[in-house]
Amino acid sequence: MDRMKVAIHHRKGSFSDRWIEYLQEKNIPYVLLNAFDNDIIKQIKDHKATHFMWHFNQNYFEDMLHAKNLFRSVNQIGIKTYPNEESYWHFDDKVAQKYLLEALEVPLVKADVFYHQKEAEKYIEKTSFPKVFKLKGGAGSINVKLVKTKQEAKKLVNKAFNGGFAAFDSWAVFTDTIERFWRQKTRHNFLRILKWGFKGIFVDKQYKVFPKQRNYVYFQEFIPGLKYDIRLIVIGAKCYYLKRNTRDNDFRASGSGMLEFAPGQFNLEAVDIAFKAARKLNMVSVAYDFIFDSEDKPLMVEISYGFQPVVYDRCLGYYDADLNWHEAKVNLEYEIVHSFLNDF
Numbered sequence: 001m002d003r004m005k006v007a008i009h010h011r012k013g014s015f016s017d018r019w020i021e022y023l024q025e026k027n028i029p030y031v032l033l034n035a036f037d038n039d040i041i042k043q044i045k046d047h048k049a050t051h052f053m054w055h056f057n058q059n060y061f062e063d064m065l066h067a068k069n070l071f072r073s074v075n076q077i078g079i080k081t082y083p084n085e086e087s088y089w090h091f092d093d094k095v096a097q098k099y100l101l102e103a104l105e106v107p108l109v110k111a112d113v114f115y116h117q118k119e120a121e122k123y124i125e126k127t128s129f130p131k132v133f134k135l136k137g138g139a140g141s142i143n144v145k146l147v148k149t150k151q152e153a154k155k156l157v158n159k160a161f162n163g164g165f166a167a168f169d170s171w172a173v174f175t176d177t178i179e180r181f182w183r184q185k186t187r188h189n190f191l192r193i194l195k196w197g198f199k200g201i202f203v204d205k206q207y208k209v210f211p212k213q214r215n216y217v218y219f220q221e222f223i224p225g226l227k228y229d230i231r232l233i234v235i236g237a238k239c240y241y242l243k244r245n246t247r248d249n250d251f252r253a254s255g256s257g258m259l260e261f262a263p264g265q266f267n268l269e270a271v272d273i274a275f276k277a278a279r280k281l282n283m284v285s286v287a288y289d290f291i292f293d294s295e296d297k298p299l300m301v302e303i304s305y306g307f308q309p310v311v312y313d314r315c316l317g318y319y320d321a322d323l324n325w326h327e328a329k330v331n332l333e334y335e336i337v338h339s340f341l342n343d344f
Helices: 016-025 040-046 061-076 094-104 117-126 150-160 170-184 187-203 269-281 332-341
Strands: 006-009 030-033 051-054 080-082 111-114 131-134 144-147 217-221 228-235 238-245 285-292 298-304 317-319 325-327
Touching: 006 016, 016 030, 016 051, 016 332, 030 040, 040 061, 051 061, 051 332, 061 080, 080 332, 094 111, 094 217, 094 269, 094 298, 111 117, 117 150, 131 150, 144 150, 150 217, 228 269, 228 332, 238 269, 269 285, 269 298, 285 332
Parallel strands: 006 030, 006 051, 051 080
Antiparallel strands: 111 217, 131 144, 131 217, 228 238, 228 285, 238 317, 285 298, 317 325
């Protein structure tokens, strides 16, 4: 690592907090740069950086507008990036992930996508309900709806090919936060209600600058009886585990805040699928959401290179590729930067 130098776009509260700690501990040269500077390419060159890292976030419009173009340009001059192109091209795009996972032939929840209203309407007449309607982007199940009838589906299709959908449903965030408060009833969550109610609905223009989602519809098969899903994160030779329970009288687990970290009884084939898919995907870090059908078969729902920082500190260990469990202290940000700098 003598000739290595890492350039980092730092945002407090992101992966980069601990990336910096890791580099300092290992005495690896690094420099903090602003990815949005007009001369960022020149700065990277002038600092003779060999690696460039940026934990860009789907909730920031400027990130989604700029990051992929910058990463691709930096790659052109031989600088390695986190995330790499295999990781970022489908980030926060459930439609892109559908095609990718179908190409890799991993077991996944069947999804149907249509780009013309007439084709979508023909599909509605032939298919069965309920179905799960999703927009391309959005975390925490915010842009996810259960469609129970043909009539509901027709309304969604009509809106998709006419007015379109807001990319961020601030009201859904607000109501979800209220639901979580009543379930947990803590001062912390009460303050979150005030924060999201004020910020998400009345003040924050950040989410309102995203363009409307229109001219496509995405319907996913509904798997009945779900009580939870599992999040598996593969980084290098380790697979980390988290269980997310569904909300009361709801099929959604992502964003519920009802988490379990001890590895319970579940079909370990999911871990094997996660490792095998990671090798094909060539991603430094990949987070999978899995559900299980009535026969306990694991089905992949979606993937992401990134995830919520700090939450996973509560994980109790990891699985190896032979599906053995190892108790260990978990620091996923350290694992990411270590794997990245060592060519994972």
